[in-house]
Structure formats: structure tokens, C-alpha cells
Amino acid sequence: MNKPIGRLFAAALLMFGALLVSTSWWTVVRADRLDHDTANHRGVLRALKIRRGLIRADDGTVIARSTRDAEGVYHRSYPTGALFGHPVGYSYAGIGQTELERERNDELTGRTNAITTTVDQLLGHKAEGDDVRTTLDPKAQRIALDEIAQAGRSGAAVALDPRTGAVKVMASTPTYDPNVIKDSKALAAANRDESRKPLVNRALQFGYAPGSTFKVVTSTAAIDTGRFTPQSQVDGKNGVKISGVPLANDFGRSFGTIDLKTALAQSVNTVFAQVGEQLGKATMKRYMERFGFDSKPQLDYPADSMSASVVAPDPPRHAVPPTSKYVDVGRMSIGQGGLEATPLQMAQVAAAVANGGRLMKPHLTDKVVDRDGRTVKTVGAQLQSTVMKPSTAAAVTDMMIAVVQSGTGTKAQIPGTQVAGKTGTAETEFGDKINNVWFIGFAPAENPRIAVAVTVAGVTGFGGDFAAPIARDIMEELLR
Amino acid sequence: MSARNRELFALIPAALLVSAGFAAVFLSRDDLLGGLSGTNRVSNVSLTYGAIFLGLCVAAHLVLRVTLRHADPYLFPLCALLASFGLVEIYRIDDGLARLQAQWFVIGLILFAGTIILLRDYRRLERYRYLIAIGGIALLLLPRAFPPVNGAYLSIRIGSLSVQPAEFAKIAMVIFLASYLRDTRQLLVTAGRRVVGVTIPPLKHFGPLLVIWGTSMLLLFYIRDIGSSVMFFGAFLAMIYVATDRLSFVVVGVGIFALGGYLVAGHIGHIADRVDAWRHPFDPKLLQRASGGSYQLAQGLWAQADGGVLGQGFGQAVLRISGNPECVSTVDCSLLPAPHTDFIYAVIVNELGLAGAAGLLGVYLLVVQRGFKIAMLARDSFSKLLATGLTSVFAIQVFVIVGGVTKLIPLTGVTLPFVSYGGSSVLANFVLLALLLLVSDRARRPDTGAGA
Numbered sequence: 001m002n003k004p005i006g007r008l009f010a011a012a013l014l015m016f017g018a019l020l021v022s023t024s025w026w027t028v029v030r031a032d033r034l035d036h037d038t039a040n041h042r043g044v045l046r047a048l049k050i051r052r053g054l055i056r057a058d059d060g061t062v063i064a065r066s067t068r069d070a071e072g073v074y075h076r077s078y079p080t081g082a083l084f085g086h087p088v089g090y091s092y093a094g095i096g097q098t099e100l101e102r103e104r105n106d107e108l109t110g111r112t113n114a115i116t117t118t119v120d121q122l123l124g125h126k127a128e129g130d131d132v133r134t135t136l137d138p139k140a141q142r143i144a145l146d147e148i149a150q151a152g153r154s155g156a157a158v159a160l161d162p163r164t165g166a167v168k169v170m171a172s173t174p175t176y177d178p179n180v181i182k183d184s185k186a187l188a189a190a191n192r193d194e195s196r197k198p199l200v201n202r203a204l205q206f207g208y209a210p211g212s213t214f215k216v217v218t219s220t221a222a223i224d225t226g227r228f229t230p231q232s233q234v235d236g237k238n239g240v241k242i243s244g245v246p247l248a249n250d251f252g253r254s255f256g257t258i259d260l261k262t263a264l265a266q267s268v269n270t271v272f273a274q275v276g277e278q279l280g281k282a283t284m285k286r287y288m289e290r291f292g293f294d295s296k297p298q299l300d301y302p303a304d305s306m307s308a309s310v311v312a313p314d315p316p317r318h319a320v321p322p323t324s325k326y327v328d329v330g331r332m333s334i335g336q337g338g339l340e341a342t343p344l345q346m347a348q349v350a351a352a353v354a355n356g357g358r359l360m361k362p363h364l365t366d367k368v369v370d371r372d373g374r375t376v377k378t379v380g381a382q383l384q385s386t387v388m389k390p391s392t393a394a395a396v397t398d399m400m401i402a403v404v405q406s407g408t409g410t411k412a413q414i415p416g417t418q419v420a421g422k423t424g425t426a427e428t429e430f431g432d433k434i435n436n437v438w439f440i441g442f443a444p445a446e447n448p449r450i451a452v453a454v455t456v457a458g459v460t461g462f463g464g465d466f467a468a469p470i471a472r473d474i475m476e477e478l479l480r
Numbered sequence: 481m482s483a484r485n486r487e488l489f490a491l492i493p494a495a496l497l498v499s500a501g502f503a504a505v506f507l508s509r510d511d512l513l514g515g516l517s518g519t520n521r522v523s524n525v526s527l528t529y530g531a532i533f534l535g536l537c538v539a540a541h542l543v544l545r546v547t548l549r550h551a552d553p554y555l556f557p558l559c560a561l562l563a564s565f566g567l568v569e570i571y572r573i574d575d576g577l578a579r580l581q582a583q584w585f586v587i588g589l590i591l592f593a594g595t596i597i598l599l600r601d602y603r604r605l606e607r608y609r610y611l612i613a614i615g616g617i618a619l620l621l622l623p624r625a626f627p628p629v630n631g632a633y634l635s636i637r638i639g640s641l642s643v644q645p646a647e648f649a650k651i652a653m654v655i656f657l658a659s660y661l662r663d664t665r666q667l668l669v670t671a672g673r674r675v676v677g678v679t680i681p682p683l684k685h686f687g688p689l690l691v692i693w694g695t696s697m698l699l700l701f702y703i704r705d706i707g708s709s710v711m712f713f714g715a716f717l718a719m720i721y722v723a724t725d726r727l728s729f730v731v732v733g734v735g736i737f738a739l740g741g742y743l744v745a746g747h748i749g750h751i752a753d754r755v756d757a758w759r760h761p762f763d764p765k766l767l768q769r770a771s772g773g774s775y776q777l778a779q780g781l782w783a784q785a786d787g788g789v790l791g792q793g794f795g796q797a798v799l800r801i802s803g804n805p806e807c808v809s810t811v812d813c814s815l816l817p818a819p820h821t822d823f824i825y826a827v828i829v830n831e832l833g834l835a836g837a838a839g840l841l842g843v844y845l846l847v848v849q850r851g852f853k854i855a856m857l858a859r860d861s862f863s864k865l866l867a868t869g870l871t872s873v874f875a876i877q878v879f880v881i882v883g884g885v886t887k888l889i890p891l892t893g894v895t896l897p898f899v900s901y902g903g904s905s906v907l908a909n910f911v912l913l914a915l916l917l918l919v920s921d922r923a924r925r926p927d928t929g930a931g932a
Contacts, residue, residue, distance in 0.1 A: 001864050002856045004722045008868065009852040012875045016845045019879065020838060022886035026784040027834040034785035039767060039778070042786050045815070 048073045048093055053108040053129035055088055055100065057138045058168070058366060063088050064101065064178075066129075076101075076182075082175040083141055086201040087167070087301075087364055088134070090178035095187055099201070100364055102302050104132050107368045107377070130376055131369045135166035140477040144171035144454070147470040152437075153458035156202035156343040159474050162351035162442060162451040164381040165360030167299070168478055169452070170344075172202040204297065204306045207340025208455050211424030211463070212267045212408075213438045214335030216349055219264060219399060221287035222275050224392040230261040230399055240270040242330035247273050250425075264399045265407030267423065269334045276333020284329060285322040290387040291359065292348050294321070298361045298384055299344070309345035313338035335424060347453035348384075350440040353396050354420070354448035357388035401445050409439065412468040414476050418445035421471065423463035424455075435459050439467035443475045450478045483553040483924075484545045490557035491537045494564045499530030501568030504794035533564060536589055543593040547600065548921035555850045555920070559898055559913050561843055563906075566899030569828055572795050573820045577901055584903045588910035595914035602918045606862060609659040616652030617695060619645035624702060646708040647895075647908035650877075651915070653712055654869035657692070657719050662861040665723040692716050693733070697740045706741075706751060707884075707892030711876050713737050718872035719865050722855070758890040779816040780826035780885050791833030799827070820901040822893045825885045840899075841882070848875045851916055857923040867919045870912050 026034065034040060051074055055064035063084045066074040076091050078084070089099025097105060108129045137159075144157040148171065159169035176198040181187045190199050200206060222228035236255030239246040249255070249269050255262075263271035276284060288294060293309045310319035313326045320326055331337030344362065352359035361382040368377040388396075400420035403409045408423040421441025428434050437459045442451040452474050454467045537560050544551060563585060571578035599605070605612065622645050661668075696713040717733045744751075757766055757774035761781060766774040786792065799815060819827045829837045851871025858864045877894050884891035895905040 001722055001725070001861065004725045005852050005855045005864070005868055008718055008722065008872065009849065012848050012852070013845070015875070015879045015883075016841050016848075018888060019882045019886065020841055022883065022888040023784065023829060023837045023841075024834055026781050026886060027788055027829060027837070031785040031788050034782050037762065037782070039762065039764065040782045040785075042782055042815070 053131040056133045057136050078178045082177040085176045086172045087170040133366045135366045137168045140169045148173045151466045152456035155456035157454040158203050158343045158347035159452040160351045162354035165362045170203045174198045203343045208436045209426035210335040210341040211426035213422045213424035213440045215272045218333040224388040231259045234271045236268045236271045242273045243328045261399045265402040272334050273330035277330045281323040281329045309341040311339045343453045346440045351451035352387040354442035354451045356390045357393040359384045408464040412472045419443040420445040425462045437463035437467045439471040487553040494560040495534035498533045498564040502529045505572045540589045550924040551917040551921040558847045562898035584906040588906045592910040592914045606659040609656050612652045613656035616649040619649040644904040647904040658865035661723040707894035714876040715873040719869045722868045754890045776817045783826040783830040787830040787833045789834045791831050797830040854920040863919045
């Protein structure tokens, strides 16, 4: 009878082996997936007892802090209120986490370093969150929010340091106050507000027709391929047929044959539409992709809270590659034809030109600092792509200086500082009087330290009149 | 070193585990107090717990030293280790429960000593096999007279006590089968006709086996207790396999059990629910269902994922939904339902990680190994079958609950032997342990000894 007993033990070994395998499956193989399951509230519950780190602006201003109540549970509050609602988001036990609060959750709850946590546990220490210092500038952010709200119904502004990709301003109007959203009824009401959409971060989630600001992309492609120079002569008369349909210039003005530099300064649609047609869809696609179009931004922000900038013609009313048969390349080249770009994307266009053609990855986090003040992690400058040759960047900069000096963007001038920029005005479906206006630009032109994109929706007027002064004020503050 | 001295020394790790475990739980609770007073309290109380536990184990050891000099020296310390593991974890969940559990341990140890002293010649049990079998079935049917708990007739409440008769019935069933199969094993193998290579035993001998199968089905259908049903039938198959050395019995047995289970399960809602929950534990619809859903299983899996490789540490895991003032005891408002009984394995993995789980499973495997070793050393068929049956039922119980909690098999509620909270479970397992040690003592006794 001993042989079957031995075999029974072998069977028991197998069964216990299976138990060990299934335990390993959940604790190791699938652990990460289960930990991040949205129905799993374990992390949030544990995080309630951990002092979540501070979030600060670039000057040290506290944007988010946690305070402990009598029961030992921490509560989040936002001293700057609505100022940084969109870029920073919120973190509440009941309704979850969004935006930078979500993206940097591991750092803020001190889960970044597994080894120290285990050692700390053995020593009986409690986990503590690290502080996150952002690149955001409170004064410039305030200017952006206030001036957009004055100028129009809604809008957004993004300001970047073109050398590093640091996001100095990310403003979206209408705003919301994260301290109010804590109440789930207020959150539901904000979610239902279809006319104002206060929870939508327009800097990242809304694609606006970029209008003439996109001519910077077209100019870059034209010059960088060597097919054109700023002096190339193109026929700028009104009503040139583009894809078989006549295209109008602003005020129906005819320009005759003019060079590219003048055409950008005066924002001549027919010139750039023809340039785009001559370059072709494939070339346009290549340069658009280098600038970051057609894919999500590489920002340290939850991917599902960001939109890619795409071309979505009608038909087929959804995003298609720029080489699609539906795309009217001429109209796309002047920022129409279904092109939808986020303010961040257009700020990156300006930043790429400003930084000699080298586009840096945008980032909101400057560094992560632990409780003892030691820097745990620094987010430095990282190259996203090389968009153009330095010579092309210099040529396009020269053209953009002309826009501000003598063209449509004179209201962006800063006394004593050379500004380069481009205006944009896109008619909306609400009629030709209501426009989405734009300004993108950078300064100082000879040694750029700040690149900016401003868009205001629902304006009766032009980008040069409404968006350019806002961009100027933001840049002036940031250059101070 | 003599067997009994080895046993005595092997108890030290269990006592250390209790001290260290209580210290860890205290530390995690009193971290806010700090200071000297806090530290003193930790060391004093945890050492006291460790000392009391060691004292009780030493007392049981002395009984073994006097009565069963030759018994396996490792079995008792291994079970003490499991018990201390459970006690610390239960204390961490709810200190009131831990006090009750400690009382159950005292009663369990008395029952353990009583079993050993009264059943010195355990082979007397054979004489009462039918009485034991009927008693076992009666125990199983008893809960039917009481209202069901979670859709199953598992336990009966007497005052504040909840008793699960199935825990004792499993032992009765093993004793009966060991005795019965001892008599009929030869007949089962030789007396039958061979049909397509399978020996069909005469109906006369086959009958009682059908009764066992019927009992298992009855358990499933009438008591609605899949866990006990699987345990019973699994132990039965293990014993008949050892008795006959014929795999065909096992194959046919598994077949008819599966068939019966399939037919019966279709008619019992809560079994179909369990299978649904097992297949799709993270399905939002099943997760949110008030009863019969997968909430418990999903929470258990999340708890394990939360533990990872090394765990959150003793006393560190998230157990309670905080901020609810209505919660007095942790058990009432636990994030994970039944953390102290069925799901204690998930809590252990949560706190001690895969490493702790591997250690725990390792201890169980060592117990099983000792059990089968005793079966091999035993000199007569009844002893061999008894040890095999007891060990199998123990191993299957661990497999059923740990497999259920880790989603290896559909979840059925049985206790984790010696670790889970529960009086019946503690008492029954101490009886099981006593029987194994009795068999072991006889098996290892030198030939020159008297025997009986």
C-alpha cells in the first residue's frame, strides 16, 4: 500500500505547487494590473493615511496641500483655487484623481522607491509622499486666465520654455475651483454644464482650427525642403482656385506676385495654399508629424486627458492622415480644411522654431523633492524631435519677426524686446462674424526664452487684435 | 536527541513567531504613541502572549511525552506554528476575536490530550464504525434544521456559539472508510468481473461506496456545501486508491462526482452564482451584485495583488473602510468580507506577500508530508488507511480554500486548518492531529514493545 501513498503525496505536491503558482499569479504577474483597476479602492484608502506631498508652482507657491484631521485621515486642498485647476487637477477619496495629481500619484504618495518603503516598514516608519515642484508660473497664469476671460467666451493659453519644454503657463477658460469640485454634486453639475464645459482643459483637450498660425508649419516645410526661400515669388491674387474651389484672402485683397516673407507678414491665404499644394500631402504630413501632430503630446499628464492635433475633414468627419484623399492640402496648409490643433500643439510649433528647430518634450513637473528637501528626481530638457535645420529656423524666425514688426501681429510688440509671431483667425460655424482667434510666438527673437500660443473662441475680430496682446502680456511677465 | 526533545525544541519557532507577530501588530498600532511607555507595552504584552502560547504547547508536549513517546516529533510543532500564525493574524484583524480563538485553542488542546489518553488503542474505533458513520451523517444533516448562512446549511448557532458539524463529520467519515475499506479492499480488487479492463466489484461491496457518493451529492444538494462535499469525496477517492491501488476507481469516482455535481449544480442558484463569480470576478455587474456576486473574490484578489512579493507588513494592510463611525469591529466593516475565516489567506498574502504565502504553504506541505509518512510507516491496513484519509482531508481542505481564494477553483467556504478563526475548526483539527499522532506512535514503536 505504500506505493499509492507515495503517489498521493506526489499529487499533493502538485496541488500545493498549483496553489503557489496561482498565488504568484496575483501577487506578481497581475499585481500591477489589479492595483490600477478602477474598481479597486485599496490604493485610495491607503493613500488617505499617507501625507500626500505638496504641489508647488515654480516660485514655491503651494498649489495643493494635505492636512490631517483628528482621525488621522488626510484631506486635500488647493490654496490657489481655480488658478491651476486645469493643469493640476484634484485628488479626493470619493471622486478619484485627475491630471497632474493622477500622473504624479506614485511620487506624491511616496511609492516611488520600493526598497526604501520596505526598509521604512521594518523600521516602523510611515510612508510619506514627496513634494512635486511644477514649472508653472502663477503670475503669468493669472494674466492668461484674466485676459482670455475678458477677451472672449472661452479660450486657452500655453507658454513653454523652448529650450527645455518646461510649461510655464497652461490656462483654460472657463476655469473650475478644485476645492468646490470636492462635493460630488458640484462635480456632477460642472460635468453637466454643456455650454461652459468648465472641466475641459482647452489647452490640451480642444482642437481649434489653427487658421493662419499654421502657415508657420507650411513655411517650415517649404524652406526646410529647399523648394522655397523667404524670397521665393508666389502669386498672391485673390480667388486662386485651390482644389477646384476659389480661395479668398482676408478682405478679398489681391496681392499680385509677392515673396514668402511678405506673404507671411500679411497672412496671404492664396500664397500658402499654393505652397502647400506644391509641397504635396506627403511632405506636409512629414513636417506635421515632426512638430507633433497626429499623436498625443509627450507631456507628463494622463494620456486620456489629452487630445492629438489632427486633420478631420468633412467628409468623413473624423481624423484621417494628412495624406488621405479627403484632405484638401491647400486649405490644410492655411490651417483650415478640418485641421484641429490644441493650444499646446501650436505653442510647440512656436517653440520648435524658437529653439533652432529642436523641439523639446513638454513637461509640467520640474522636480520631485522628498521631506528632507533632497531632490529625488529632476525632469530636465529632453528632445522630442528635430523638426528642421537651424538655418530653416533662422529663416522662419526672420519671417515671424516681420509679422510682429510690420504685419498683422504688431500688437504683440514688447518695447525693447524683439518678438516673433504669427496671428490666426479661423471662422467658426457660428457665422463669419464669430471667430476663433490665435497668436503664436516667441521672444526675445534672437535668444528665445519663452514660446506661447493663445487662442480665444467666440470673438468678433482678428487674432492680431485679440490674441496678440494677451500673448504679449504673458511673454512680458515671463521675461521679467 | 530523542523524538520528544526534538519536538520540544521545534516548538520554539512557533513561540517566537507569536512574540514577533504580536510585537509587529502592536508597533503598527501604537506608532503614534511612541515614547518609552509605548515601547514597554509592546515588549511586555507580546512577550506575555508568546510565553503563554509556549506554556500551553509545552503542556501538550508533556502529555505526548508521557503517552506517545514514539510519535512523530514534527507534526505537533508544525501545527503549533500554523496556529500561532493564525492567532497573530486574527489578533491583527480583531483583538476580541483573537481572545476567543485563544480560548478555543485551550479547549482544543484539552480535547487533543483527552483524545490521546482515551484512545490509546485507537483501533477500538473499528468496532463502532457503523455507529461512527451514522453519527457523521447525522452531524451533517443537523444544520438543515437551522436557517442557512449565505445560502448554505453549514453551521448551527447555539447561543452565541456557531458550530460547524461538517468539521467533525469529516473525521467520522474517514474513520468509517478506513475500517470499511480495510475489510473489503481485497474483494474490491479481486472478486469483481472485468469489463473492458475495468474491474467492477460485486454490488454487495460496491453499495457502501455508492452510499458515500450519495452522501457527497446529498451534501451538495441538501446542505448546499460544495467545499465539504469536495473534501469528503476527495478523501474517499484517496483512501480507495490506497486501498486498491487501482486508478480506475479514482477515474470512475471523479467522473460520477463531476456528473452528479453538474446535474445538481444546475438546480441550485448559489452554486451557479459561484461559478459565474469565479469565471468573471472583475465583471462590474457581478462585482456590484448585493448577494451571490464576485465582490468578495475580487476584493480577495486585490488584497493579494496589494501584498505583492513581500507584503505590506504585519498590521500594515488596509483592512477597514475608514471614516465610517458605525464600524466598531473590523470584521463588521471589512473591505474584504470574512477576513478572519474563509479569506484569511488573502489577508496573510496582503500583509506578508508571496513570501509569507510560500512559507505558509510550505508548513502545510510539511504537515501533509508527515501525515503520508505516518501512513507509510504504519503496520496495519486500518492504520495506513486512517492516516491516509486524515492527511488527505487536511490537504484537500487547504487546497479547496486557498485554491478558491486564489481563483484556481470556484470559491467554496471552508476554513484554513489551524489558521482560520472558528471553534469547530480548531477542535476538529486537534482531534485529527491527535489521531495522526496515535497512529504514528504505534507505527514507530520498536518491535520489541508490547503493542496490542
